[in-house]
Amino acid sequence: MSAGGGAGRFAALGNGRALARADVPQLSLPDLLGAVAQAVDDGLRVAALFGAADPDPEAVAIHAVLADDSRARLHLARARVQGGEFESLTPRCPQVHLFEREIAEQFGLRPVGHPWLKPVRYHRSYRAGHEVFAGPGGEGPAIGVTDFYRVEGEEVHEVAVGPVHAGVIEPGHFRFQCHGENVFHLEISLGYQHRGVEQALRGGPGKRAVHHAETLAGDTTVGHTTAYCQVLEGLARCQKTPRAQALRGIALELERLANHVGDLGALANDVAFLPTAAYCGRLRGDFLNMTAALCGSRFGRGMIRPGGVGFDVESAQVRELLMRLDAAEQDTANAVELLWNTASVMARFEDTGRVPRDVAEALGLVGLSARACGIARDVRHDHPSGIFRFAHIPVSTWGSGDVFGRAYVRWLEVQRSIDFVREQLRSLPPGDVQSPLAALAPGCVAVALAEGWRGELCHVALTDASGRFERYKVVDPSFHNWTGLAYALRGQQISDFPLCNKSFNLSYCGHDL
Amino acid sequence: MIEVIRARLRQGYRTMAYPDAAPPPLPERFRGRPRIDASKCPDGCARCAEACPTGAIDLRDGPRIDLGRCLFCTDCAKACPEGALHYSPDHRLSVRRREDLVVASDEELALASALEGRLRKLFGRSLKLRQVSAGGCNACELDVNVLNTVGWDLSRFGIQLVASPRHADGLLITGAIPRNMTLALRKTWEAVPEPKIAIAVGACAISGGPYIDHPEVENGATGSLPIDLYIPGCPPHPLTILDGLLRLVGRLEEGAR
Numbered sequence: 001m002s003a004g005g006g007a008g009r010f011a012a013l014g015n016g017r018a019l020a021r022a023d024v025p026q027l028s029l030p031d032l033l034g035a036v037a038q039a040v041d042d043g044l045r046v047a048a049l050f051g052a053a054d055p056d057p058e059a060v061a062i063h064a065v066l067a068d069d070s071r072a073r074l075h076l077a078r079a080r081v082q083g084g085e086f087e088s089l090t091p092r093c094p095q096v097h098l099f100e101r102e103i104a105e106q107f108g109l110r111p112v113g114h115p116w117l118k119p120v121r122y123h124r125s126y127r128a129g130h131e132v133f134a135g136p137g138g139e140g141p142a143i144g145v146t147d148f149y150r151v152e153g154e155e156v157h158e159v160a161v162g163p164v165h166a167g168v169i170e171p172g173h174f175r176f177q178c179h180g181e182n183v184f185h186l187e188i189s190l191g192y193q194h195r196g197v198e199q200a201l202r203g204g205p206g207k208r209a210v211h212h213a214e215t216l217a218g219d220t221t222v223g224h225t226t227a228y229c230q231v232l233e234g235l236a237r238c239q240k241t242p243r244a245q246a247l248r249g250i251a252l253e254l255e256r257l258a259n260h261v262g263d264l265g266a267l268a269n270d271v272a273f274l275p276t277a278a279y280c281g282r283l284r285g286d287f288l289n290m291t292a293a294l295c296g297s298r299f300g301r302g303m304i305r306p307g308g309v310g311f312d313v314e315s316a317q318v319r320e321l322l323m324r325l326d327a328a329e330q331d332t333a334n335a336v337e338l339l340w341n342t343a344s345v346m347a348r349f350e351d352t353g354r355v356p357r358d359v360a361e362a363l364g365l366v367g368l369s370a371r372a373c374g375i376a377r378d379v380r381h382d383h384p385s386g387i388f389r390f391a392h393i394p395v396s397t398w399g400s401g402d403v404f405g406r407a408y409v410r411w412l413e414v415q416r417s418i419d420f421v422r423e424q425l426r427s428l429p430p431g432d433v434q435s436p437l438a439a440l441a442p443g444c445v446a447v448a449l450a451e452g453w454r455g456e457l458c459h460v461a462l463t464d465a466s467g468r469f470e471r472y473k474v475v476d477p478s479f480h481n482w483t484g485l486a487y488a489l490r491g492q493q494i495s496d497f498p499l500c501n502k503s504f505n506l507s508y509c510g511h512d513l
Numbered sequence: 514m515i516e517v518i519r520a521r522l523r524q525g526y527r528t529m530a531y532p533d534a535a536p537p538p539l540p541e542r543f544r545g546r547p548r549i550d551a552s553k554c555p556d557g558c559a560r561c562a563e564a565c566p567t568g569a570i571d572l573r574d575g576p577r578i579d580l581g582r583c584l585f586c587t588d589c590a591k592a593c594p595e596g597a598l599h600y601s602p603d604h605r606l607s608v609r610r611r612e613d614l615v616v617a618s619d620e621e622l623a624l625a626s627a628l629e630g631r632l633r634k635l636f637g638r639s640l641k642l643r644q645v646s647a648g649g650c651n652a653c654e655l656d657v658n659v660l661n662t663v664g665w666d667l668s669r670f671g672i673q674l675v676a677s678p679r680h681a682d683g684l685l686i687t688g689a690i691p692r693n694m695t696l697a698l699r700k701t702w703e704a705v706p707e708p709k710i711a712i713a714v715g716a717c718a719i720s721g722g723p724y725i726d727h728p729e730v731e732n733g734a735t736g737s738l739p740i741d742l743y744i745p746g747c748p749p750h751p752l753t754i755l756d757g758l759l760r761l762v763g764r765l766e767e768g769a770r
Contacts, residue, residue: 143696168644168674193693195724219652281659285662296544310587331524
């Protein structure tokens, strides 16, 4: 498919590898976008589509990264755009809709014919003098001020929520178009967490870079930092030791365990089933504390470092971790299985917030939200790197696409991650945990994918002639999946929003960057 | 139903005895208050300060660390050629004044004193807080939320996180305050009835943290709101947050564990 199909004119590379920028094929923009659409028809996915500065200030370099999950290949091509607009691909290929809005906002290029052209994070363009979303006086777009989709009618009402919510959660704005209890449409407007991380990484890596990676989304510290380090190691041709790879995998799966167990408890809480809510709240902490036993931080700060890991484990620690893992496994099974055996829980989970498989494919959903729709999509399996090339974790899927599906996939993954961590702890290879990192190759591009607990984390770096980041692009799984949540609410009762929202549990800061 | 009762028996009673008994054990590698042994510092060496990602170390007149900027990372300790820098296991970090976070290593931290007079009378036994999350990574929020789990059970101290600023006695703020949140934070603050307090949790809310001086943020809430309690960390451990809150409402005496 890919040889003669859409990606045929793209350069191919493996996960975590680098390529000379000169070897990235340069197409015309219509050819590039046409090839992206063709490749998506062929079954590939858009992992990233983004702009970068061009030596000519009047031009923008658009880069496309396609993922061929069945062949473990990534495909890369670029195009130069001059002027202020281009023909939108979104009507033909919906999964690029937010990427095109982002290009419009970051580089002042208008995707003509985009059906939903609104700001993403509400900031000024990176290209002075080129704004798509400028205010009437030429100022940048005001946060939350946009032409929200509206349903008109005598009995239709609108509910606006946020940015400050009732719970202890991140800021975002939600607009519901309702008919009584029923939601016709939900529009999600973010950008409140925008703190300029991509721009700050330009010219780097500086001394804050790894900390920026660790705080792209705090609950995904290990995942994002793993992707960031893979980019650096690809650019520096750095080989990690087997022990470092195993420890990275352990940290990544402990992060998944903490978040999944916490989410299962929070889902129970949202249907007022307090036993599981209480137990899983505590058990989430037990998994976080295992990560803290590794590196001193419950969120894995300091654990993942370029060239390896920041902390080794001693054999006494391994024994202690194995004991704690056994105890947590038994208590978690006891707490979570209550959910599936309780009719009042299942009545709320099943058939709520359903996303059909074809919609999930069209929107390009990733991670557990995609797997809950029956799509076997998992970077650990499809584009394995590090320890996942040697130790395989079966992909967990469920076909229902509803809240139950997203809950149940979490539970399947909890069991498999525990098995994985136990196996890795028992068979840790000896050796060092750090390899020296050489200077980053100049004039290169590197792409890294990692399967964070929410889904695919994609990091792309373009280096300049001196090996510094000229552009650093981050795609959090939430960037793909927020639209999935909006879709899941269609035809639902508005009172089920918290439940649907928690079943996705998407990141605001990972989206807003 | 019988399964639910069985599970309840199995899961047991989990609320910690702290503060009546010792706090829960912290991991061996936990990074609490950083300390520099200045006697080990070679003349003219500034490697720790140069390595610090947030400029938290000031070497003029003897080393001083700004705990409000500190990310509790390992960069300074790794950079030190003499091993002069280490993280102590001391989780107690909260203070009442911003300047008290800038400390020399041999100096005792001016741990937060309790609210005085009328505020203590009003809030000492019942403190309702509205949380505002603004421009961090969500780790501080998550470890604030942990205080509501059965292990910590924050409500036994009369402290509760409430849904509306109008029901609140103050704000608990996390994040570096992006310009995109300036208005929302101000409106939420104005919606809290007087008298009210403000608590900044985490390096972002205190100083901007990893985002210090990004044009997109305000370097935390310190400049825009009258902060009554600073709880440093990136993120602070739940025990550090609880310690700060309990000191503020007078449930931990000065110097207590």
